[in-house]
Amino acid sequence: MIAIVDYGLGNIQAIANIYDRLGIVAAPAATAEAIEQAERIILPGVGSFDWAMQSLDNAGLRSPLDHAVRVARKPVLGICVGMQMMTHRSEEGQLAGLGWIDADVQRFRIGPAERRQVLPHMGWNDVIPGQPSPLMRGLEADARFYFLHSYCVVPRRNELTFAVAEYGSDFACGVQQENCYGVQFHPEKSHAWGVQLLRNFAELTC
Template sequence: MIGIVDYGLGNIRAFENIYRRLGIAAAPVKTAAELAATERLILPGVGAFDWAMDCLTRAGMLDTLHRRVLEDRVPILGVCVGMQIMADGSDEGSAKGLGWIPGRVERFDGKWFNQRTHLPHMGWNDIAPVAGEPLFAGIEEPQYYFLHSYFFRPAAEEHAIARSQYGIDFASAVRRDNIWATQFHPEKSHDWGVALLKNFAGIA
């Protein structure tokens, strides 16, 4: 079963509904015991970095989440702020991130933009995946829905598995071993998002 980590943030129901239509078992997990029974995980998130880390800590699942991901090597997909909190930290606040993928979350600089570009980065944008990445297998001309003012800058370029343009070229998806994450929202991205979530469910 795919466990959708429910710590008070993110579009839990949207992920659940997509997997139900695909005939793939998925359900919210709210406790450490439920987390321990999953085969793979989705870590959604919206809002501010520090608030997300505080909510995850107060939910009482942090230690089990670390064990499942780093020791048991369960596949996990972070989404939006769920991606950002996988970094070491963020310019948005002072909280320490999960540190699963080395790097830092930075704010887009308005000096990078022309007059018609502004924050937040909201709406549809193209992505350019790296060749052979299974998360994007079979997805042609991928476009996804974004809503963010901060972006993940991985410390190692090899961890960027897709890039997009918004004032600058930035990593719109990252991966390290069994850990995947997207800045965009697959659950809001129609057929492209459904295909990505189906791919994640089948990754060995």
Template structure:
């Protein structure tokens, strides 16, 4: 099995690759920006961190759009953090036109967020938080509902179709923290930074047969 981690010059690519190698030692894990490598992959991972407009600029400059869009229709596909955000139509950050594979927007957390107990919440949302599963999904196999995962982001995904939401998280509001559609699964949180639960999710991805 060949798993390609898409390299567009942004994000913690090596830590994602190392985590996948750990849970799937028999797989061939490749970090690449070569569309031919993406086309020959059995599974594709698009990670990312930083600003959506910067990530998307580098992504498009490397000529990756066609190969990633094709993979998103044909093979198991995992997006992580900005790799989830770029699947949507439009990002508020930099007024960015994204890939448009999932209908919806990527707005910024509003100022003045408060927790249920009245405490003020900081933006970016950074650290561990609960992930509330809203649908059963193979990538949640063996992971308890409300398990805690690691987040770092100032923008969040707002799918237009509620059926695309696979999990939600509370941070001053209830936002979509994972999406699922056909062979696409994507998370706002970082499985590769989320200890045992994150490794389990990555392992589930390597076994997933959508």
């Protein structure tokens, strides 16, 4: 069973609906018990970094998530701000992140004036695979995903990036460290490409 962390943020029902159509058991998880019983975990997120981190703390889910990811080694997928929360810190806020991925979050460095783009980065964008990742199976060519963000994850090690996109300059939009995966885009809004990625996560070999 896949637990979709329910702490008041993220497109939880949209993710659950995709898994329902795929015949894969997935459900919102708002308690420590639900997270403990899950085989895999999805951490969605929207809004600002500190708001998301505080909402997770207020829901009492940070400690059970830490145990599930760090001790039980369950696969976890962070989506958008959920991905950013998995890093050490963000320029957007003051609170510490979960620290599951060796990376930080920066406001977009959107390149020289002649290539400058408007923030937020919103809409469809090509996603180019980097390091091999089981999350990108069947998405090696012509994959496009939907984005909505003004901050991006900057891994401290290049090998943590498994996918990049371009908006003024290249940025990491898919990262992986051991059992932790993160994507900056929204697979639940990305049609067949997003469905394939969510299927791939469900089929990871633990």
